[in-house]
Amino acid sequence: AGATVIERCEVMQVGHDGRDFVAEARQGGEPLQVRAEVLINCAGAWANRVAQSFGETVPLTSGHPSMVVTEPIPHFLPWSLGVEGGSIYCRQVARGNVVLGGGRGYEQDELRARASHDSILGLLPQAAALLPALRHVHIIRSWSGVEGYLPDHHPVIGPSTTQLGLLHGFGFCGAGFQIGPAAGEALAELVLHGRSTIALDAFSIGRFLPPRSDAVDLLSSHPERKIS
Incomplete structure (x- = not known):
């Protein structure tokens, strides 16, 4: 369907250069840079590293x-x-x-x-x-x-509060295989249309963060996107 899957590739750091997300990665010891308009943080037990890069630290722990x-x-x-x-x-x-x-x-x-x-x-x-x-x-x-767990045993699904174009989908607390299809559908709708037919407010990363007066509202200020 037009996707490129890069296996055994470690993301060292990720940021935004004002136009695109930029992931600095390493594959087989060789440096690799990946750029994209939208970033979905589905890094499982390591998702807090990505979230922290954009000022969104959550109490994510590992379970086995x-x-x-x-x-x-x-x-x-x-x-x-x-x-x-x-x-x-x-x-x-x-x-x-x-x-x-x-x-x-x-x-x-x-x-x-x-x-x-x-x-x-x-x-x-x-x-x-x-x-x-x-x-x-x-x-x-x-x-x-290694699985990612959050204190309320609910995942984080939905837009970042700090960076336009950043979406989160992590912390499924052992239930990711069960609700993965619905979470994937909701995230795909956010990427394509900036809104989801599934209510996601209860899963916002904002529930673990101090209130922000300048929080990014991806759902109300998102142009239609086409995936190339």
């Missing part, structure tokens, strides 16, 4: 989910399943493996995390009690990752 996957077994679970108030959630993929999550892993460094033994040992009896079909099934792999 603990995940395991079983060997393939005959299909028995047609839904994504989660226990309200519990620490287990799961789904079965097309190949038959059951992916389960629960508890917290631990940070290896700023970029990596691992599932903890305690979280896995706590997850397995819950899985067997909830889904008896798993009682004699082997776990074949475990992993973790």
Whole structure:
């Protein structure tokens, strides 16, 4: 659809030169500069670095989910399943493996995390009690990752209060796969039209910032854009 995807590319710093956003990046040790009229800050657990570059510091912290996957077994679970108030959630993929999550892993460094033994040992009896079909099934792999969390457990979605053309979409607190399609649709509408058919006021980054008399109102002063 006309997009260019640049993989394994670390953004070192980002700013605005009065006309465009400018990202200074590094790909395979080589410098790379990316320029754009609109910047969407979807940097996950590292999104605060981008926000801080434009004077919008938020209390974003990192979390590390603990995940395991079983060997393939005959299909028995047609839904994504989660226990309200519990620490287990799961789904079965097309190949038959059951992916389960629960508890917290631990940070290896700023970029990596691992599932903890305690979280896995706590997850397995819950899985067997909830889904008896798993009682004699082997776990074949475990992993973790780095997610961004905010104090109110709601994401930041919508325009910056300091920089026209800057949009945020981060801090999904472990629920990004669930609401990602709606968030993506809302952000695409903001880029194209400067407004969203989905009400986003509750998700504004401004809820973590002191009130500003000069806040940027992207929704009321945004020309129609065409994406090239």
